[in-house]
Amino acid sequence: MNIGIIGCGAISGIYLENLTKSRRVRVAAMADLDASRAKAAAAKYGGRALTVDELIDARDVDIVLNLTTPDAHESLARRAVEAGKHVYNEKPLCIDPAGARNLLELARRKGVRVGCAPDTVLGAGIQTSRKLVADGAIGKPVGGLAFMLCPGHESWHPDPAFYYKKGGGPVLDMGPYYITALVTILGPVAGVRSVARMTRPQRTITSAPRRGQTIDVEVATHCVGILEFASGASVSATLSFDVHRSRCANIEVWGTEGALAVPDPNGFGGPVSIFRPGDQDWSDAPLVDAPAHNARGFGVEDMAVAIAENRPHRASGALALHVLDVMTAMATGATAKIEPPQVI
Ligand SMILES: NC(=O)c1ccc[n+]([C@@H]2O[C@H](COP(=O)([O-])OP(=O)(O)OC[C@H]3O[C@@H](n4cnc5c(N)ncnc54)[C@H](O)[C@@H]3O)[C@@H](O)[C@H]2O)c1
Incomplete structure (x- = not known):
């Protein structure tokens, strides 16, 4: 291909x-x-x-x-x-x-x-998390959290204006990693409740070559949502371009028989940590056989092979559309019922 x-x-x-x-x-x-x-x-x-x-x-x-x-x-x-x-x-x-x-x-x-994209969810970190939950390693999922907290991309991206225009913001920009990871691990979302705010109407670029230029912000930059999964699990998710520093985890999933600490879904690797009642502490789970390095392009390669083999591809438009439905509700501070697609 x-x-x-x-x-x-x-x-x-x-x-x-x-x-x-x-x-x-x-x-x-x-x-x-x-x-x-x-x-x-x-x-x-x-x-x-x-x-x-x-x-x-x-x-x-x-x-x-x-x-x-x-x-x-x-x-x-x-x-x-x-x-x-x-x-x-x-x-x-x-x-x-x-x-x-x-x-x-x-x-x-x-x-x-x-x-x-993202194809990071095909990496070892999220695939190991998915398998552990599917195998019942933490029992039945009850809930979890997701945090993507950063001060925005105007400090490093050479042309960062698009991050503050329609289609940008923390939810549509970084949400694809987090929401796709959660859907991969927990299945489709059936409802969203959210509060979204735009904290500053203008952002100043501090990266080269546009240092000192300002960007008019068109989107919410701090969004707090509750995702209700079709399985019954509920996850609170905060995605923000307004946080200077935080110690909050990327993603955790809690089940009736344990808890899972999921690695950064913007990467392919681990560690994936698990805790079960009776354990002294968290321990790292062995990773499944999937890319653990920066393998961006893996999703389009898989699509090419899938076309040749006449099988469904994994980083699919249907999955991305479901994630877009969820993100759109979250980014606009909406309460929305989501039609969980049958293909996921
Ligand atoms: N930069 C990152 O770290 C990063 C990481 C993951 C995903 N992404 C995603 O990748 C995409 C691109 O991001 P980027 O950081 O490379 O942006 P960028 O601004 O650095 O590059 C985008 C390129 O697309 C070109 N372009 C825009 N509109 C076009 C059009 N109509 N026809 C032809 N070319 C056009 C621009 O000239 C530019 O060279 C975005 O969707 C972003 O969310 C970026």
Whole structure:
């Protein structure tokens, strides 16, 4: 399977590092609104630097890997699907659930696949957690917590404005890791209650090269939610770009017969710690056989193999749509019933 990458910004480097070493896919081409970025990526990693139109029409591109900013995820994915290509988006799948539903329906009609980040949930940390819960290692899940607390991305990202525009904010930006991990471990969500606030209407960039520029904030930056899972478990989740430092855990899951400390879902590895009544302390569980290093690109590789083997792919559009439904309710401070999809 040949991959064409659209969007050669900050995250493209690790995808290119990993995918150009893959024996399962080939990176054939790359494109970016900023043509110099596509040329630089092609010079470093091989492949042809094309315009976006050329890449979408290229006969040797089977899968469009869409690594653009969230505002372009839906429109570019639709164009790729219209052209008969499979598409794999960086997260979030789209900004609006309605657009995401239309995209999946279009892909169904066209007979092509839609995949979506994050693929970190396919790594050893979350897969070990999933297996332990599925095997009953902590009994029946009762509840848990999730915390993604940071001061925002304007201190390190070279062009951070999109994190504060529609499609950004802590929930749509970082929520995909946390909510997808929780859904992977606990199954689908059936309801969300949330309180969301925008703490500062403007943020000042402190990273190069835009140091000193201000960003008008369009989204909530501190969101506190309760997720009710179809299984009956309930998880409190706080996602914030307004916290300077915290000692709170990433994710914990509590069951009738124990507790699980789940590692950072923005990474692939462990440790996964478990406590059962009678234990003196937490202990680290052995990790399952899955990537534990920064394997970004693993999800699109899996999709390519799944297409060839005619089986479902794992980082699926359906999963990403469910997560988008949950995040949308959470980010807007809504109380919402969620229709748990049958495919998860
Ligand atoms: N930076 C990270 O650490 C990181 C980590 C994981 C996921 N992501 C996700 O990856 C995506 C990209 O993030 P990034 O940090 O690489 O952003 P970025 O701004 O560094 O890069 C995005 C690139 O997409 C290009 N682009 C935007 N709209 C386009 C369009 N319509 N057509 C062609 N090219 C277009 C831009 O010119 C830019 O080069 C986002 O969805 C983000 O959430 C980023």
